[in-house]
Amino acid sequence: MVQNTVTAEKRLKKLVEAGQEANRFNWAKEWKAQGKKVIGLVDTYIPEEIIYAAGALPWHIFGTWRQNVPLASVYRPPNTCRYCAHVLESFMSGQLDFLDGAVGSDWDDDRRVLWFQWTHLKMMSFRYQLHVPLKDSDLARIQFTANVTRLKKGLEKFCGVEITDQSLADAIGVYNKMRSLLTRVYEMRKRDVPPLTGAETLGLTTAAMVMPKDEYIKELEALLPYLETRKPVITSPHPRLLVSADRLDNPAYIALIEDAGALVAMDDMDTGSRYFWNEVPVNGDPIEALSRRYLSKLACPRMTFWDRQVSQVKEWVKEWKIDGIVNFTMSYSYPRFFGMPYFRDQMETAGIPFLTIQREYYLGSVGQLRTRVEAFAETLAEDF
Amino acid sequence: MVVAGIDIGSMSAKALVMSGDDIVGWAVTLTTPDVAGTARQILDKVLESHGLRFEDVDYIVSTGYGRIRVPFAHRHLTEISCHARGTASVFPNVRTLLDMGGQDCKVINCDGTGKVQKFLLNDKCAAGTGRYLERVGATLGVPLEQIGPRSLDGSDATTHIDSFCAVFAQRDVMILRQQGKATNDILAAAHEALVTRISALVNRLSITPEFSVSGGIAKNPGVVKRLEKSLNIEIRVWKEPQVIGALGAALFARDGAKKKAAQA
Amino acid sequence: MPSSVCYLPERGYRLSPMIVAGVDVGVKNVKVVLFDDSQLKSQLILPVGMEPVTGMVEKALADLSRQANLAPGDIQRVLATGYGAFLLPYPRISDSICLARGAYFVRSSCGTAMDIGAQRSMAASCTGGVCTKFSANGKCAVGSGMFLEAVANVLRLKLEDMANLPSQGDNKIQVSSMCVVFAESEIISLVHEGAPVADIVRGAVNALAAQIYPLLVQVGMARDVLLCGGVARSRVLVAALQELIGFEAVVAEQPEFVPAYGAALIATERREWS
């Protein structure tokens, strides 16, 4: 329990800024110093509980937030996924040399290629690519469970440990705990004036992606009572927006929206709600339970069940009293580009204002972004 | 009640002053690095020529890309809202509006009061903006105000520009010139390429009549005539299309002034 | 009909004494050089304008001959290269081949030549004057000299002056637009925000260097790199590039002329061509 406001704010700030480029490596390096392994992740479809159970640190890779990617450009022309380019740049510049391995997936064609680039450049001693079916059906689930089982075996071999059902159940318990804590934070966002800004919330969720889970849980649990009563600096509580994006990990994007006169009250992002939504059932076979959660629950445009993403978002719009949606497509990341017309049409039919903006991975073209968001906020304003 | 709208674009700054429901006057100048100074100068210029002083102005709204750098404005709004508002005041039946600035191209759907329903902007690159024609004109040595009319005298039947890029177009123009193509034909090809690009953008939003074009390029008949043909719609252009944004800002300023007066 | 010709590397091939000219038709300038017995005699750079390039080049050749105390008829061969080479009535040859040959002429020890031109950048391996690899961009004007020129225009600087700015630039400013026109307005707004000019230049130059660097890597960058093209005159750019490649690159003395030298020399060396 944190009593003192100043101390609490300090602790909160530390947690919120954990994903910043200057800080995100700290925990991983501390972990390494204890002689333990760090495994990088580039999407949210890897059941990372298994990595946790293997005694390694599952660490989500965010790319460099700087604009220029001269090293990665050798392998990646400018018209390829910018997240992957910035990740490859971090690899090639040596920033990620501490990683023992990485588990990728075929989230999209570009992530598949990223895995091949690691292989070609002989990066890390453990590189795994998990196939995640693009659909959800009984057959797809059986296949995914088999794939996850193979991943578990691969990790056992690499880490030199046996991953027992008990250790998996423990890991699931820890992750579910994190999920329930973050769910409580998101519940607070339903308030007219939430205790956290949208940018702060993104800082909080991305922190969960780079910090050791036990430590993260300890911190967040200690801060929750403080958050209940916190008075944040919110410039404009209206209009309330939901941001939909994939790997948007830089809170500065959300801050930009909030500076332009809106409140980001909810999100539909890999780095936000989609990271922790849906707990893993604790009864039954843990691998099967994990496979079910990761394949069937994440409603992301990457999957061919676009309708689930739409109905999920519609639900959120209602519960979080959302006035409009900002949809960020990232340059050359195709799943969202292709799903966009459907998403837009469905939102328009439902009478939910919708703005789509193409962005780079790093924060660039701020003036243009700002104009779009401000204009959107102006169209949503009641009294104008 | 005297109010003003100031529109700071990337290339030019516009100020428009209203007294009650009447437009007092306006002025246009080039934007300098000192935005606040430019804004004040252009406003003072309009005020002075009509015997007014800065102190007489009750409310100021700034808009355009430099809107947040006008320290003396009471409020700032985006050019999207201001263009829609300005257009609605002169053409109340307009439902679709195309604003073509130097580097921006915006398509806006609005209602009769000028409230924006939907909008769309060009992304990532300046292909299909005014700068494109500016560069082509400069390469050919044709003054800006002549490129439109002269393009209408040319034909793009045998002349084609591949590059949409405002910078590469210069290269293509140079080659065409060297191959002996007539200046007017090259201008026609450049206008055709631009209109193709703009039509594609406009078509992504629903085109509900009436349709209006604002911004500096609206003065270019080569673009407007071709757009009418390409979109198959009649285009309405106000007499001073480049100050529509400032007019919209001034109208918002009038609202602000009224509200302020009511509160006082 | 003019045809494309290729430089043929032949060890120990003796150059025949011959008076030749090389012409490089770029988007902004035409470079014309005159060689006598493989010695550079005279050179000329002319802006491309409204008048036909053919006439311009003919006149330039006459001027150059006069400067070298030769009659125009003494020129035995003319070889053209560059984007607009096809406009001329001379045989033409690829720019990468000329770049490599010209770089070898300017600096025989260099292994990689980098030409940063107005509309595209190109790297070529050039050991022994033979191009065995090249890599070029050119989809968009970002990554070319146009970008830097646009920056200079907006800041009301000359390319050369950009070199003389105090290099306090601390890499904090990013010029992020992926379009030259947008970059211009981005820079305007940076100026409006009061960012120091040197920092803006540094930001822009870093963006350009980041576009150029991969080209060098793609041709298997040698330790000895020669920088060519007018933009190589920008010392800030060279500094930013050197920071990426990790060693000093040499800027050609007359960087604009390197491909034209190559064209002239290849005209001399091609045995069966007349």
Add this chain to the structure above:
Amino acid sequence: MNFLEAEVAKYERRVKRIKENPDPTKLKANLLLYEMWLSHRKKMLKQFNEGVPFAYLSGGSVYNTLFRAMGFHTIHLPTTADRVGSGAAKYFDIARQRGYPDNTCDRIQVYLGLTMSGELPRPSFVFYYGGECLPLTYGGRWVAEEFKVPSYFLDYPEEDSGYEGFQHVLKQYRELISYCESEVPGVKFDEAKLGEYQRKTDMNHHLHQEIYELKKRVPCPISGKDALRMPSMELCDEPQFGEYYKLFRDEMREKAEKGIGALPEEKARVMWVVSAPFYADPFSFLESRGVAVPIYDAGVGGGERREYVPPDDEKKYGRRLSPLEYLASQTAEGAEGRTPGSKSERILKNCRELHLDGVIYFMLSGCMPEIGCGRIVAENLERELGIPTLLIDGYCLDSAKYNQTDFESKLDAFVSVLLARKGVPA
């Protein structure tokens, strides 16, 4: 003129031209190919006018056979898009106005526009899969949404998943078939018919392998344009489907035996990879410079795939497989051929066997699986074989974005590099 009418007119024109004025430098077999297309398109046009529905296939040309064995008429969307030629602009506009990304692969944009234009027979079913690239997957997903018809997505197994992967595919096929039979009136799977198609395709694979052997000859007996011809599986119901490749092989063999090359003087030979600006005919440009293009690799989805291996199901699975099982085993094995690694291996092997001097790798904009590996393939080729690769970007259908001067000057420079490396005079 709608798409199908234009197609009929195009093939009528070509057939007429060859009959009246044959070009001796071109393959005689081409006439047969055009005649088959003409007959196929005429049938389609008739069905279009009668309102007969088709199954739309978003990729996987082999699925023409599976769906036809179920009694569907089929349209293979990506290859149909390839045929719009100079009419592409209209379909781009339709797709882009709908909000489709204009920076993705242009084939997908055209096929989306084409389906929405109403110029194709309407669909009764949409099939899409995860075997090639995501644009094809999402394209299929969109078409299913647009037309609100039943659809099926086929998940490809994880690489090296062996028997389990095979079972995964087979079970999905069975699911797909029973779904089609219950949802689409008149559909009934005829496995014997699938077996017939497989005999035809196996024969073609066999011929293909023979043709591949002939391509090893120097000079190459085949022109670049002809090298990329393959009988589309859409033509599998044409009676002369099997004849074409035989004729093709015989002509090549005859030329090879006489030592006749497609070029007067072959100075170098290259492989063309992924896709090409077909509207601009870069092959003829290369040939005018003395460079032969004996082989074209259409990337992940097809082209010169692996060597033909006769069905060895008995050895592998312990028994003779049924046609459906056989298709599943091919699919499961094919899953391994789609990785960048195996692509690189395949190109290396082709370069070695066909004595190639270089590779032209077309970085088709929007084609992530391909452009992401271009550089890696180039490095592998340089390291293993010491041959250069030209990475050149562009669009395969969007001719509005093509700049001939730029493109050809790059090809030309590459030819110079090839010749300089070989030490051959131009």
